[in-house]
Amino acid sequence: MEWIDHKTSIEVCTPKEFNFEECLVYLDRSELETLHQVKDGCIYKLLNTKDESILVRIRSMYDGVQVDFPLNQPSINCREEVASYIWEWFDLERNISPFYDVAKQDRILQKFSNKYYGLRMIGIPDLFEALTWAIIGQQINLTFAYTLKKRFIEQFGKCINCEYGDFWLFPTYQTITTLEVGDLRKLQFSVRKAEYIIEIAKNMSNGNLTKEMLLQMQGYEQIKKFLMKFRGIGAWTADYVMMRCLRHSSAFPLTDVGIHNALKLQLELDHKPSIIEIKEMMEKWKGWEAYSAFYLWRSLYE
């Protein structure tokens, strides 16, 4: 991680293939997003660190992003945690230059290498958030999924109200373990989704499922199989979480309807491609499946 400490602000250095504006397009994709705000070219987000919750404001700089703290000044440890979060959130460790080499050689991804140059795969570092968001999004339209997520956060998360707006922390699994299915039914979650989310919270709480153990595990298929033992985590959710949270570069949610639609649009097909056809397309994306998926999603926001 490369960062510079200016005490009242910090600077996180970014690689050559980084474009803050492109990342903003992704982060500003929904009016219903509750976990951050995009305003005047800045991202505002409440972060939870070991010692304190801190509001951060991120803006673009010449060769990095500048982060300052509108409400209160964090400790040195907290500043380092913030830098680390942003490093992970924007996937700054990765050299994505080889992805563009792959994309330029591919008929489907070709346009993306220029069009969305510098877009990083925005992560969901919190495993419980990633799993819950994936489960919420199963088999419903995205607008409704954002509505459910907003209700979930505003019901069970922590909030700071200030002159810059309302900022929320995603609910912790400790909080969610105490819920009954009925508590989530009130927010219009289905009985099944409510059960899945509460069960996963309990499994995280008792240590059956942690991000640390998943990161230590070897082998893509092994990790995926392990995740799929939990109710509510099917192939799509496992791939989604491996992509957005664990950052496996080969993760690809094969059955994702959004990806199917993106491919149909890109290839100007009159029908969605079959799974077999998609597997053939993916041959050319080896090692960069996750970025391919993310850029395909991006192509739907036009």
Added chain:
DNA sequence: TACCAGGTTAGCG
């Protein structure tokens, strides 16, 4: 109105 949404599970043959 019917069908589709960032799918998954339990139950059946």
Added chain:
DNA sequence: CGCTAACATGGT
């Protein structure tokens, strides 16, 4: 094993 109805509800 592979296949399918049921799940809940909003958007079009």
